[in-house]
Amino acid sequence: MLNIFEQVKNAKVIGITAHIRPDGDAIGSTLGMYLYLKKRLPCSDIKVYLDPVDDSFSMMPAVADIISSPDESKVFDAFIIIDCDRERTGDYRVMADRAVSVINIDHHISNKDGSGDINYVVPHASSASELVFNTMDKEYIDSDIASLLYMGIAHDTGVFRFNNTKPDTLRCVADLLEYEFDASNILDVTFFEKTLKQNKIQGEIVLASRLYCDGRLIVGVATEDIIEKYAATKYDFDGVVNQLLLTKGVETAIFMYPKSEGIYKLSLRSCTDTVDVSAVTMKIGGGGHVRAAGADYTGTWQEAEKTLVDMISPIFNK
Numbered sequence: 001m002l003n004i005f006e007q008v009k010n011a012k013v014i015g016i017t018a019h020i021r022p023d024g025d026a027i028g029s030t031l032g033m034y035l036y037l038k039k040r041l042p043c044s045d046i047k048v049y050l051d052p053v054d055d056s057f058s059m060m061p062a063v064a065d066i067i068s069s070p071d072e073s074k075v076f077d078a079f080i081i082i083d084c085d086r087e088r089t090g091d092y093r094v095m096a097d098r099a100v101s102v103i104n105i106d107h108h109i110s111n112k113d114g115s116g117d118i119n120y121v122v123p124h125a126s127s128a129s130e131l132v133f134n135t136m137d138k139e140y141i142d143s144d145i146a147s148l149l150y151m152g153i154a155h156d157t158g159v160f161r162f163n164n165t166k167p168d169t170l171r172c173v174a175d176l177l178e179y180e181f182d183a184s185n186i187l188d189v190t191f192f193e194k195t196l197k198q199n200k201i202q203g204e205i206v207l208a209s210r211l212y213c214d215g216r217l218i219v220g221v222a223t224e225d226i227i228e229k230y231a232a233t234k235y236d237f238d239g240v241v242n243q244l245l246l247t248k249g250v251e252t253a254i255f256m257y258p259k260s261e262g263i264y265k266l267s268l269r270s271c272t273d274t275v276d277v278s279a280v281t282m283k284i285g286g287g288g289h290v291r292a293a294g295a296d297y298t299g300t301w302q303e304a305e306k307t308l309v310d311m312i313s314p315i316f317n318k
C-alpha cells in the first residue's frame with residue numbers, strides 16, 4: 001500500500017498523467033488524484049495532463065482542468081503516472097523523464113514491476129481508480145473525488161460485471177457511495193449511452209463479424225468502408241468488442257480498427273480462462289490483462305485476423 005500524500009508532501013510542482021487515448025479509468029483515477037492532491041497541497045503547483053477526452057465525460061468534475069499538451073519547460077518534483085507504464089504516456093513522457101521522482105500506480109500485468117522510482121502496481125486490482133482510492137486518507141475524499149473514482153472502477157469492471165470485480169472492489173465502491181453523487185446518471189452518460197451513429201457503426205461491425213473455433217471465437221472489424229460511410233473516429237468504437245463478446249457461445253472476441261496508415265489497433269477480450277489474451281497480444285508486441293488486452297498490428301486486418309486465429313485456434317483445440 002502507498003500513501004500518496006506521504007510520498008509527495010514536499011513536492012512543489014506535481015504532474016499527473018495516464019495513458020494515451022484515456023478511458024474511464026484513466027480519466028477517473030487521474031482527476032480523482034488531482035482533486036485530492038489539490039486539497040492536501042493547496043500551495044503546490046499541480047497539473048493533470050491527458051489527451052482530449054470524449055464528450056461523454058464532460059459532466060465529470062475537473063475535466064475542464066485537463067491540459068492536453070506537454071509542458072516542455074517544467075521540472076516536476078513528483079510526476080505521477082497512473083493506469084499505465086511510462087511508455088504508454090505518449091507525448092507526456094518527456095515530463096516524466098525530466099521529473100525528480102516518478103510515481104507509478106497501475107494494475108496492468110504487463111507493467112508488474114512498475115516503471116517509476118516508486119511503484120504501486122497490483123495486477124489483480126480492478127482498476128487504477130481502486131488503487132488510487134487506497135492511496136488516499138479517507139477523510140479528504142469528497143463527492144467530486146468519489147464520483148471520479150466510482151466512474152473509473154465502473155468502466156474497468158464493465159459496470160461491476162467482469163471477474164476483476166472482487167469483494168475488495170465492491171467494498172471500495174460501497175465506501176465511495178457514502179458520498180453524495182448521482183451514480184446512476186454517471187453510468188448512463190459515461191458508459192451506456194451511445195449516439196445513433198455509434199449504434200449504427202456497431203450494427204455494421206456485428207453484421208459482418210465472423211465466428212471461428214466452433215463459435216468460441218468472434219472477429220469484428222471497423223473496415224475503411226464503414227469508417228468512410230459514417231465518418232467514424234476511434235471514439236465511435238467504444239464498447240464494440242464487449243458487445244461482440246456477449247454473443248452466445250463466444251469465449252474470446254477480437255475487434256480491429258485502423259489506427260494509422262498501415263497499422264491496426266487490436267482489442268481482445270475473453271469471458272473465460274481458456275484464452276489468456278494478455279499472453280496472445282504479448283507475442284505480437286502488445287499487452288494488458290488476462291481477459292482484456294490490446295496490440296498494434298502492422299499490416300492489413302486480413303493478415304491480423306489470420307495471425308490471431310492461427311494463434312488462438314490451438315488453444316481452443318487443446
Ligand SMILES: [Mn+2]
Binds near residue numbers: 083128
Ligand atoms: Mn485501467
